[in-house]
Amino acid sequence: MIKILIDCFGGDHCPEAPVSGALAALKANPDLYLILTGDESLLRKELEGKAYDTGRLEIVHAPEVIGCDEKPTDVVRLKRNSSMMKAIILLRDRDDIAAMVSTGSTGALVTGALVRLGRIPGVIRPAFCPILPTMDGGIVGICDSGANVEVTSAHLRQFAIMASLYMENVYGVRNPRTALLNVGKEAEKGDDIRRETYGLLQETESVNFVGNMESRDLLSGKYDVVVADGFSGNVLVKTTEGTALELLKKIKKDIYSRTLYKMGALLMSRMFKEEKEFMNYQNYGGSVLLGTSKVVVKGHGSSKAVAVEKCIEQAYKMEVSRLSGKIETEIAKYEHYDV
């Protein structure tokens, strides 16, 4: 039995989305056991009249609510009875629990995970690794995308190792083509950190390093893993999501501007629906936090049930594939370099 905690509050569609996502995941995976954290009466109400295996679902009461503007360090210190902090503490304290999923505040989750859970031995900094679809039908993982706005080349090398193992173990990508985000392809481009990292990755046997990537090529399908500092990685991921969303919105608006276009769009309605689904990040699960001692998956704040279900699936696969142990083994090979 794989036990996973679900933080049921903090996202835009709470608690419906986490609860429905949890029930769907329970149904799909017979060896899954879920623990929901949050206000018990609200959760019981949400579960009312729904069919599920009661032997594999548990509720842990955690009534405190985290406000939008609360500082992450305050949340960690003061909100121990919030659904998120309760989940983090249970994850730390109970050996039988493997992972947690949350759609709450990113800052509080990162801080809470770092302070309370700690890291896999050897890992300097945990990092986020969200997934985006590529235009040839594949996917690409970006690591880091926001947990560390300042990094060193040693951090970036570890991000490359962790993300490669993640893509290989959770998504079955063989020997992931791993690139370094930079302002040009040539080895000497970028700042000192980028040049140092280029050299380090060339001599890192655990990583299939294919050179620098310009951000223009993210969706080309030529790369499986992109390594970045949390600042520019965040810009890379959010710009991609934002541009796709804005462009599809514009096309939709333009269609409504003329009857002729509306007729054309009618013939193409299935295609437009598919394009929209293709770029919908809800379909690609959450952004996993790589490098914490136990598995943490962060779903988008706007996650609906299907997105939460995907997050649970990711957490499940990370645990089943024993990703943490593999990260520890590979990282240890380069430990002499650690800062």
Place this chain on the structure above:
Amino acid sequence: MIKILIDCFGGDHCPEAPVSGALAALKANPDLYLILTGDESLLRKELEGKAYDTGRLEIVHAPEVIGCDEKPTDVVRLKRNSSMMKAIILLRDRDDIAAMVSTGSTGALVTGALVRLGRIPGVIRPAFCPILPTMDGGIVGICDSGANVEVTSAHLRQFAIMASLYMENVYGVRNPRTALLNVGKEAEKGDDIRRETYGLLQETESVNFVGNMESRDLLSGKYDVVVADGFSGNVLVKTTEGTALELLKKIKKDIYSRTLYKMGALLMSRMFKEEKEFMNYQNYGGSVLLGTSKVVVKGHGSSKAVAVEKCIEQAYKMEVSRLSGKIETEIAKYEHYDV
């Protein structure tokens, strides 16, 4: 008469694109005088049979060619007879020449401009400011987008001042809404440089600072100027261009997958053409280099005639509006802070 140099070699469509762009600009602006640099015989051949005002067009012979892999510092030192370096040196030496336009190597152009032209008094670092279209039909300028991969908060403040003046003087944007690219909206987000810059911009009266911008909102139309370090600004601009291009390419491919879609697309062909034109950076001119002692405009390497014409127009407007003098005046107000 406004005299502008056109570097006619180095881009993908040379010398046709620069020459045709130059002739179109000459025709449109009666007080424009253009000096083409490059291999004279090739330029004469390109001009053959074309009608233009010979009294306002001059050729300066510069036969050397810059290779793709040449180091910028080598180009500046050794390729004085290349079309680009010749233009930079003429721009420096001749008081009657106001500006130059190039579609050649970005690295060589930045290095050459910094070493040979120098800066507007008070400016610490010149920076690129390309323009992107927003979804509400407006435009947004991003400064810097690649000239400085490492920056301080003093640099970023100057980028904000220069780009605001540019948007106001060249594009007529009144009191440009200026934002700082960051990983979140809150003032305390990002690294120390971002937090310092936030404070500085709040007390900079020359800038209408509206706070942090998340990259997701770049095309929303809520911002006129976005300030960034050259690394993340480069990621911001290239990711936007790349995502739009890849998405339109995917839609085109999907249309050809079914007859029904092809029929629909036929009714919408004009709309699709407009979307493509909308996202075509050729239509928005080049990336101007703000802060050099004379005006330098960098066109995309793939620029066609229309893009080169737009670049010339930008250079012309920058000169006519006396942008450099205005930058000097505003920058001087905060000089006590300079590093």
